[in-house]
Amino acid sequence: MMRMIQILPELDIGGVERHVIDLSNELAERGHDILVISNGGQMQRQLSGKVLHRSLPVHKKNPFTAWSCSGKISSWIRKEGWELIHAHSRVPAWIAWRTSSKANVPWIYTAHACYSLNYGLIPLKHAKFVISVSETVRDHIKDYLPEKHIIIPAALPEPTVKWDPQNRGKNRFIFVGRLTKIKGLSTVIEALGKLKNENWTLDVLGDGPEREELEKRSVVLGLNDKITFHGYSEEADSFMSRSSCLLFPSHSEGYGLVLARAAQIGLPVIASNIPTVLKMAGSKEGLVDPGDSKGWQSAIVDFLYSGRSVVIPVFNIHTLKSMVDSSESIYFDLICK
Incomplete structure (x- = not known):
């Protein structure tokens, strides 16, 4: 069992939110302890009861707010034994980078979109691993990638309905x-x-x-x-x-x-x-x-x-199982080896 933190700006509406919810729920089903940190939102109730959620203003592009969030997360890591941080989106990447150095735990990042190529992506070079959800995203941010990076396509659970x-x-x-x-x-x-x-x-x-x-x-x-x-x-x-x-x-x-x-x-x-x-x-x-x-x-x-x-x-279309298997393997290599 591993203890991991997922950070994203909000749990409102969008593909990043869907990705983190499905990833977190499946990891929890596999017996891991998962803490999701976000500013909350309409999709928060879709998190499994096995997944812990804590609200922080990790969506705000304010360095003082980010600094404060990093301090709180570092305290939780030291007191509760969280072993890895997985950041999604740019502000959480800055928070994860700072928290990683303070709490001495590894952090990784998933790039979900073709972001503007500017200083906001600087933390990526300092991540232990960067995941891109597609070749398009990887090629777009290639100048900001660390040595260890991989493509893991986003995925969804099997639907319960079919088109007639x-x-x-x-x-x-x-x-x-x-x-x-x-x-x-x-x-x-x-x-x-x-x-x-x-x-x-x-x-x-x-x-x-x-x-x-x-x-x-x-x-x-x-x-x-x-x-x-x-x-x-x-x-x-x-x-x-x-x-x-x-x-x-x-x-x-x-x-x-x-x-x-x-x-x-x-x-x-x-x-x-x-x-x-x-x-x-x-x-x-x-x-x-x-x-x-x-x-x-x-x-x-x-x-x-x-x-x-x-x-x-x-x-x-990739399966949720393959996506979580690949992510879980990265977590294991960073935490257990």
Whole structure:
């Protein structure tokens, strides 16, 4: 049994949160002691009862706050015997680096996205190990990587629902993700604005800083009776299984957990032509340039009239077991050898 700390900014909405929750829950099932430190959030209740959570403002980009958090975590390590820190995101990396030197425990880092290449990534060179969730992420941050680094693709548990092909004819589109500019939903809404007389609906699952603007734009385009903003939902799998097609218009992705989930469920997709998606799909056929509203309009029309979509081979999707096995091996090497 090992005793490990996972640090991430918040447990609100997003792929990093999903990754840490699934990793922590599975590690706890395997008998390890896991402490998750974050500022909390809507997804916190998805942590297993076997996982300990403590709230600290580890999301704040304030050096004095980070210093204080490091002091508290160092105290917990000395008093409770925690053996390793696993940081996710940049502010937690700075906190983990400082805490590691104070408490004399190793720390590692998982890079989940293509971050801005600046001083915020400096701690990575001082980590004992850096994990990238995809080749795209690894290649992007290559100048900041320490000697020991590896790619461990993000993964999800097996879904409990599957898509019914009879749903294809419903023309019920779905978008799942945080509502930020990089996710590209505005492009889809502009494309759908040209198709308001067609028979379709769109369910938007997610929240974020762009939600109000996106809702207003939908009204301006006369789409408020066709697009429903549900906010964050823990029923995303169920929504997917009842939908006709996932719209995945991201401008950039570290891995693309939502796309992977659609593949697991069997849901058809229309997706952006970005490196992560291309790697997962195995071909650029049917992919749409991000930000190209005319291209998205054309792809959506093709789906409405011919059912044409992108096929993501499920064998390209990694299992949660393989992800946790690989992470557990790194922990063991750093703690027990």
